[in-house]
Amino acid sequence: MPNDYATTFRIVDADDDGLISATEMSRLMEVLGQPITAEAAAAAIARMDRDGDGLISLEEFAAYLG
Ligand SMILES: [Ca+2]
Ligand SMILES: [Ca+2]
Incomplete structure (x- = not known):
């Protein structure tokens, strides 16, 4: 459901x-009660980042979760 991704994405954004x-990303993990380091946040972004701009678009987010 693309709408679910969009909803989650807007919460994180x-x-x-x-x-x-x-x-x-690190703020989200803090809210979830699982704080991560800046390095871990950057690594999580890198895993989802397809175009290499260091940021996650809704398309990249949906592709990763899908
Ligand atoms: Ca943002
Ligand atoms: Ca990107």
Whole structure:
């Protein structure tokens, strides 16, 4: 369900710029009660990042989860 991805994506995208940054990723993990280091957040981003811009678009997010 693309809508589910979009909903989750919007929650993670705290500044609402349409991209998930490593900062937003680490903030999410903090909220989930599983804080991670900046390095781990960057690594998580790198695993999902297909175009190499260091940010996760909704397309990349959906492709990773799908
Ligand atoms: Ca953002
Ligand atoms: Ca990207």
